[in-house]
Amino acid sequence: MSVVEPASAQLMNGTALARETLDRTAERARKLLAETGVRPCLATVLVGDDPASVTYVAMKRRRSAAAGIESRHLPLPGRTTTAELVAAIRALSDDPTVHGILLQHPVPAHIDERAAFEAIAPAKDVDGVTMWSFAAMAFGRDDGFVSCTPGGIMRLLDAYGVDPAGKRAVVVGRSPILGKPMGMLLLARDATVTYCHSRTVDLSSVVATADILVAAVGRPEFIRGADIKPGAVVIDAGYNPGNVGDVDAAGAGERAGLLTPVPGGVGPMTIAVLLDQTVLAAERVAAVAASTAVTSTAAAAR
Template identity: 80%
Template sequence: MSPTTSTVPAQLMDGTALARRVGEETAARAAELTRRTGAAPCLATVLVGEDPASVTYVRMKRNRCAKAGIVSRHVALPAATTTEELVATLGALSEDPTVHGILLQHPVGEHIDERAAFEAIAPHKDVDGVTLSSFAAMSFGRPGFVSCTPGGIMRLLDAYDVDLAGKRAVVVGRSAILGKPVGMLLLARDATVTYCHSRTADLSAHLREADVVVAAVGRPELIRGEDIKPGAVVIDAGYNPGNVGDVDFDGALSRARLITPVPGGVGPMTIAVLLEQTVAAAERQLEARAAR
């Protein structure tokens, strides 16, 4: 295999622009729903502790809600919150008819059983797609909410007309809310999907054959440009300190056909999908209520 370098640099996959378009549609749907039912869609955001990055993420999400006509209700819990307390809070929000979607900001701290917390979110309010139920629904093509980052990645691939059927997709990372579900979504679209991870023996060999690479590990520039197959599509879902992704962007740029920048690629799409799913959840809940 000779290290061919394309003469044309990759086209950037503009997540900011796509997220804006999706956001406009979401805002229109939210306005229409509010007009029709008298109630605005409402997202509850739950944050445990005061991790600065998490505080920023939640604030960004709430700002974007406000712009889209979605009410957000913030629940700030102390860092010392127990699993039982967090489960009780999420259970109460799941029961609250004025809340349509629930976001538990990840991570929640080492002493909390995060899975138990996620499972306390009612599936019909799981607009962040973090429950076991949502994962299984994604895996089997059943109705349900997708995990937001995987959902955003699929939207980006579709917006750039990436053909997935029969193509080799390599997912680097196997987390519950990113690697595993995005692999299942790619498989549902008939890609041949390989899950690579920290124990993979020869990551480069897998990458060199990949038509689509999804980097989802959170290790700065783990993926070297020289390992990208010429003409590949590169999705960088990593976001590391210093605005660095999981892919050596400069190195990959000359080889890939399409690539997401960091920031401005996957990140904005994650929030766009969260908001879109919040409105979808509100539509179902408010309309079901109106029908009664």
């Protein structure tokens, strides 16, 4: 009979951090409304009626309302073409009363998702999905928006005092809105970053070098606990059926120093960053309007 060691990893409480983040977001939304009359507005676009997507969008809209953010919902039929979707998103990009745009993804297979994403104006890309936003993350700009899940992970690291500088970070997964931007955000914070993926040979030996490990592949318990470096910070960005992450949670719990639970880790932070960035988008518009008003007043006074 084997003796099971007690779990040693401290859990990173994404639910609590998301609540704190949303409280501050709601306070900023209230302040903006009081000072400028502007209520931040997030447009949500949903193509088709995939049940999971319907649920996600409904949750985002509820959280928006709770944070004092107006949500404008645009449901489109599943047969919508790429051209129609692009036109609908461009209209939202041009609408001055909309501050942020979320296209719920994945979209139906017949749609060119990238073309749809690129119809989002960078200044309204609060979900961080455009090519411009990706490059802005990679180049360390502070005038863009981050992809929400990687952005939420960076906030978790900060909240738990994990400084990526000089650390070895391993990102498993290379999707355009999760793995790739995750690596770029860690690199911008001076981690030594390795990207792993389905073609990586001897993944275990790479995982074993990670001071910070981010699993973002969407395969249940893909990362074995035994491969984790003792004391590592393990971020599980996977969310597979049955509340199972991409990391063997039991095994990781015995070796990691810090570990995000599934659920209650990364997931809640994703929505918190989305809404936080929606308010930021509105604040930026208001700041520009205010500086223009000051300039006009000064000109009129001359």
